[in-house]
Amino acid sequence: MSQHSQFTLLSQRRFAPFFWTQFLGAFNDNVFKTALLTILTYDALSWTNMDVGLLNNLIPGLFILPFVLFSATSGQLADKFEKGRMARNVKLLEIGIMLIAAVGWQTHNLWLLIAAVAGMGIHSTLFGPVKYAYLPQHLKTDELVGGNGLIEMGTFVGILLGEILGAMLVVHKPWGIELVAGGAIVVAIMGYLTALRIPDSPAPAPELKINWNPATETIRNISFSKQNRPVFLSLLGNSWFWFYGAIVLAQFPLYAKNYLHGDHSVFVLLLTIFSFGIGAGSLLCEKLSGHKVEIGLVPFGAIGLSVFGFDLYLSSLSYTNVATVGAMEFIKQTGSLHILFDITMIGIFGGLYIVPLFALIQTRCDPKHLSRTIAGMNILNALFMVVASLSAVAMLEKGFTIPQIFMATAILNAIVAIYIFSLVPEFLMRFIAWILIHTIYKVKTINTERLPDEGAGILVCNHVSYMDAIVIMASSPRPVRFVMDHRIFKIPFMSWVFRTAKAIPIAPAKEDPWLMEKSFIDVAQALHEGDLVCIFPEGKLTATGELNEFKGGIMKILERSPVPVYPLALRGLWGSVFSRDKSNSFGRAFRQGPFSKLELVVGEVMQPQDVTPQALQEKVSELRGDWK
Structure with missing residues (x-):
């Protein structure tokens, strides 16, 4: 197995244009969403009288609703049609959505902006099956972990930069709104231009007849995936990660404002640290796995998510500042470094958890059904994230503090991980083998x-x-x-x-x-x-x-x-x-x-x-x- 560096892929046409198309899409999604969440958190009265905590959990839920409704169809399209063409059509759709969002920004029409959020959800729904089915067509088996690691790193760096830029631009006076609206259109156009260079990716099932009924096709996709037990439970494990991440990330705006008593720069700092951790963990996978699909890293990642999720609850209890602070002042407060360390480690172990799962699904799934399997995973992801949003709302209404939500999520993660690994002990066995030869x-x-x-x-x-x-x-x-x-x-x-x-x-x-x-x-x-x-x-x-x-x-x-x-x-x-x-x-x-x-x-x-x-x-x- 060639001990190449995963970064060499960034210089090759079979990977680089696709990487930048994905990066720019993730970046644009988060410039838009974060700008909207930030303006609602810090300038709510100019836009709506609705409860801000409810909106912070509702808007991410509306973004993922299209995954439930349209993933089944998008998976069929990705298996039937050439993926480069699919990517270019999706990018054209993104340009149109950002034009609609620009009207919403300029008219202060919250519902038009929320419609654009749902539109970007449709954009991501269509691109998801293309993204993960594209890689096995162009990468060798020993490149899949590195390639997936780069995609996950790029995605979360895009998320990070988008969140930082969205949070900073939207509160900039006097042109913040205009910069967000215009910038999102420019980035969408750049994404289309990079998609033009994506090489041909022949359709694995061009003879496929599209079933336009999302309900029956969803049932068929999930039923097909169940036939391959390790793949199906990997899909569930992947979806659980998005449940965990959705709950944690949705709390960051109010956690920064009401619990840490920080301004929007503290919110940006939390997002930066978390995204850095995810990127670092994703890149570490290739090194720790030895250029192969090492599912033993999945239990390692799950352990870290629970340990540091619970420790985030404990570290939050030791934070005593009550004065409003910016990012630099926050770092000087007692307990702040402990909080930042926990968030970083949650990100790192999240990367170690998610990348091997993607690689396992790609290598053990029938290639002719891979896009539809990924679509089935996206449906499960969406359902888990909707449940995550509802769970967070329910916990807030029951009087949970945000640190207590972190604690509850960490405990749930441990229970779910034990259950999944008991069903497929291959994960735990590979983890034990990996630990032994690395200690x-x-x-x-x-x-x-x-x-x-x-x-x-x-x-x-x-x-x-x-x-x-x-x-x-x-x-x-x-x-x-x-x-x-x-x-x-x-x-x-x-x-x-x-x-x-x-x-x-x-x-x-x-x-x-x-x-x-x-x-x-x-x-x-x-x-x-x-x-x-x-x-x-x-x-x-x-x-x-x-x-x-x-x-x-x-x-x-x-x-x-x-x-x-x-x-x-x-x-x-x-x-x-x-x-x-x-x-x-x-x-x-x-x-x-x-x-x-x-x-x-x-x-x-x-x-x-x-x-x-x-x-x-x-x-x-x-x-x-x-x-x-």
Whole structure:
């Protein structure tokens, strides 16, 4: 897997025009929405007599209502038509909406502005399925995490800059309203110009017949997604993130004004810090995942969202200032840095949570149905965000303070995360594997790009320690099913990890002939389904650090399933506390210390007709070299 930088994508036409089109759309959305929310918060009487707290939660809800009504149709359109053309048409629509908004600004017509908010919701609804279905068509598998990270970073930087500019311009005297109205039109035109350079993206299902009934198509989309359980639960996990974010972000205007006693610059500061965190977390995903789709980061992100969401409640309690302050004065107040730190960390862990989910959906979904799956996700997102708005309104009416809303949301997040990860333990298992190889070991992978992106294959590796399967599992870009000694399979706690990974226990014929035969049947079934299967042909852990003789089980597997074989070698695990090195275990642990270096090396693929146990042993021995 090439260790390229994700930033090189920004210089390539297959990515850059699409990135800037998305960036400018997110920027424009938020210049407009934030300007409207800011003027209603700080100059409400000039516009309306309605309750400001209600409007702050109602307007975001109206923005996402079109996602419920039109996502099903937009997903079909994105699967049926070329995506570059779709993007250009959506940008033309944005220009028209911003012209309507300009009339609303100039006439102080709040309802016309609210109509434009709904119009921008339609714009985003149409563009959403295009956005996430476009990337898998133009990026390689090992570029998807980096590409998604850049899109999420760009989106939230666009949100950040839009929120800052919208909040600052609209209160500028005497031309603030005019600058917001005219600037939004200019940005919409720029978005159209960048969309003109988006390369052709052939429609995956041009023969698709459009079902114009949003209700029946929505049910059909969600029903289709349910057939792929990991994808569907990833959709739910994604929607939950937007529930969490919608509640938190909707409180920022009044939190800044009424609780932190800040002017609009404090509100801008909170948005800046949060968006910076999201961008940083999104970019960190590529580094932490090792250029592969690492869903183990999702539980890590969920933990951070709850921990720092709850801590935001606690840090808010220690804030005692009651005088109105600007951003610089706010930073000097007791407890302010703690609040800003919590908001930053919520953003960072949010990025770690959301980017791997997008990449998983893109890689495990049927390409011909990807846009409609994304549309189904947008429908779920919209429903969750509507519920978030209603929940926030209900909590405010019940007398919750805004910090208490943060606390309640953090607790709900923990409950939902536990529920989702109990349904799909692969997330938690990958998290545990990821944690182990980033705390106990520092793993370097060599030539992992030789492993296939799809299709069946057998991985063959030397057997050095009880950690071998965990290291391979965490280093592989794809899920791997392991064939392992039934005694290792039964080790407490590790057994749960191996069962979750759908490992296949095996026993010697003289010990349990039934289990041995069942193991070969299970391996054949896994290969038939296109999985990667890893075996340790030595049949036991090495007691000396040297390779044991490779057994003939690989030949029995290949007789039933003649698939490619990939030799692997682990270096550096011998002598660890998890190996059978008979020297002092405490001394070994102290000698190696945390972040012990080890390597996983992948050799060139072998065709089944060229495989023998002896040839495989020579290949693995050569790959391992002298480093045990």
